Amino acid sequence: MLFLLVTFRTKPFFPASNMAPLWPCAQAHPAPEPGLSRGFFIPPYSFRAPGADNSERGLWMPYFAYTAVDPSGRQVKSFMEADNEALVLSKLRDQSLQVLDIRETKKVAKKRVAGKMKAKALVIFSRQFATMIDAGIPILRCLEILAEQTKDPILKPSILAVTQDVKGGLSLNEAMAKHPAVFNKLYVNMIRAAELGGILDIILDRLSSFLEYESEVKAKIKGAMMYPVLVLIFSQIMLFALFSFVLPRFKGIFEGMDVEMPPVTAALFKMGDFCQAYWWMILLFVAGTFIGLKLWGQTPEGRYRLDMVKLKIPVVGELALKMSVARFCRTFGTLINSGVPMMRGLEIVGETLGNAVLIEAIDKTRMSIREGNRLCVPLTECGLFPLMVTQMIDVGEETGRLSEMLVKVGDFYDAEVDSTVKGLTSMIEPLLIIFLGVVVGFIAISVMAPIFKLVQSVQE
Numbered sequence: 104m105l106f107l108l109v110t111f112r113t114k115p116f117f118p119a120s121n122m123a124p125l126w127p128c129a130q131a132h133p134a135p136e137p138g139l140s141r142g143f144f145i146p147p148y149s150f151r152a153p154g155a156d157n158s159e160r161g162l163w164m165p166y167f168a169y170t171a172v173d174p175s176g177r178q179v180k181s182f183m184e185a186d187n188e189a190l191v192l193s194k195l196r197d198q199s200l201q202v203l204d205i206r207e208t209k210k211v212a213k214k215r216v217a218g219k220m221k222a223k224a225l226v227i228f229s230r231q232f233a234t235m236i237d238a239g240i241p242i243l244r245c246l247e248i249l250a251e252q253t254k255d256p257i258l259k260p261s262i263l264a265v266t267q268d269v270k271g272g273l274s275l276n277e278a279m280a281k282h283p284a285v286f287n288k289l290y291v292n293m294i295r296a297a298e299l300g301g302i303l304d305i306i307l308d309r310l311s312s313f314l315e316y317e318s319e320v321k322a323k324i325k326g327a328m329m330y331p332v333l334v335l336i337f338s339q340i341m342l343f344a345l346f347s348f349v350l351p352r353f354k355g356i357f358e359g360m361d362v363e364m365p366p367v368t369a370a371l372f373k374m375g376d377f378c379q380a381y382w383w384m385i386l387l388f389v390a391g392t393f394i395g396l397k398l399w400g401q402t403p404e405g406r407y408r409l410d411m412v413k414l415k416i417p418v419v420g421e422l423a424l425k426m427s428v429a430r431f432c433r434t435f436g437t438l439i440n441s442g443v444p445m446m447r448g449l450e451i452v453g454e455t456l457g458n459a460v461l462i463e464a465i466d467k468t469r470m471s472i473r474e475g476n477r478l479c480v481p482l483t484e485c486g487l488f489p490l491m492v493t494q495m496i497d498v499g500e501e502t503g504r505l506s507e508m509l510v511k512v513g514d515f516y517d518a519e520v521d522s523t524v525k526g527l528t529s530m531i532e533p534l535l536i537i538f539l540g541v542v543v544g545f546i547a548i549s550v551m552a553p554i555f556k557l558v559q560s561v562q563e
Contacts, residue, residue: 171200220257222318233307296442331531350375407459429516436509
């Protein structure tokens with residue numbers, strides 16, 4: 104079975120003309136005072152409110168629904184993630200809220216962990232957030248508005264929890280970091296760089312474009328592979344039905360006629376008998392193999408070996424490598440362009456590649472850079488990255504335009520991935536049709552051979 108996991112786009116997410124690194128753009132804007140960003144309040148990165156809960160909170164922490172009244176007399180209904188009801192009450196009182204009701208709600212927590220958040224929901228959230236920040240609306244008010252209008256059952260409670268954490272004294276990136284199922288490390292670190300540089304609206308807009316293009320390309324490639332996969336599944340079902348139900352009927356007919364069957368036909372009928380008698384064993388073997396490989400792939404050694412095999416498969420391995428290179432260059436370029444330090448950027452990129460072999464190469468690259476080497480040196484030595492990639496990175500380091508070079512290489516390989524997928528799809532379709540024709544033709548000839556032999560003996 105062949106599985107292709109693809110999450111890449113085919114066009115740049117921001118124009119090449121705007122490739123000047125955003126981090127230095129803080130020089131264009133007056134350096135914000137501690138805790139401020141473009142005129143609205145952002146708690147300092149290291150700040151903690153007195154009595155704030157500093158414990159790590161995962162997706163399984165209880166959710167509490169509460170009703171309270173703010174100092175202006177307006178009734179507030181929302182949710183909060185906390186260890187217990189007393190902690191919720193304490194936090195609400197710290198915010199000068201008069202609490203009317205608090206109750207634990209399992210319904211919200213289940214919605215939060217059930218299913219998967221739609222990528223489009225996060226794109227819309229980021230785009231609208233950027234627009235409101237650019238208009239000068241305070242962060243807390245933006246989050247409250249977004250929480251009210253968001254319908255996604257996974258994203259909505261996360262926004263509510265982020266809102267409460269920001270009210271409690273956390274910075275935006277710290278609050279988002281507590282929800283890794285919604286805001287991954289790439290998202291959180293870019294938000295952190297944006298807060299420190301006072302360019303939150305720009306980074307949010309860039310993030311929305313980044314996520315939007317990735318979602319578009321993922322859907323595009325899935326659509327391109329849908330037909331070949333459906334044909335392959337249908338062919339397997341058809342062959343199983345032929346061997347299990349059709350061939351045994353012909354065997355009974357031939358045995359009643361006392362016809363001597365050719366060796367090929369006899370072997371085919373034996374396969375049909377086996378499928379009919381032990382169909383459950385076949386299904387069990389297929390399911391067991393799939394589950395076994397999946398479990399083995401969850402171990403470090405198994406994952407590494409399986410990923411190595413994927414890269415060595417003809418055509419498919421080349422496609423997988425191109426996709427990984429495109430993702431590495433595009434993501435790393437975006438992080439550097441947003442002000443994230445190189446070492447931290449490499450760590451984040453390594454976690455997004457999804458291939459243990461490439462992750463190991465990135466880890467070795469980080470170690471090499473710590474020893475004083477340039478980025479292009481370990482990437483060349485690992486032998487996984489194409490020569491064009493390492494040369495462009497070399498030029499980018501020498502000219503001080505590394506992020507621009509990385510994004511250009513990412514765009515190039517995005518186009519290569521798109522072209523390869525189209526070629527692979529156009530090649531797979533006729534191959535599957537030829538395969539089905541050969542198999543069905545072989546079965547038909549094998550079944551008809553005894554009939555021809557019977558007719559010939561009658562004529563004689």
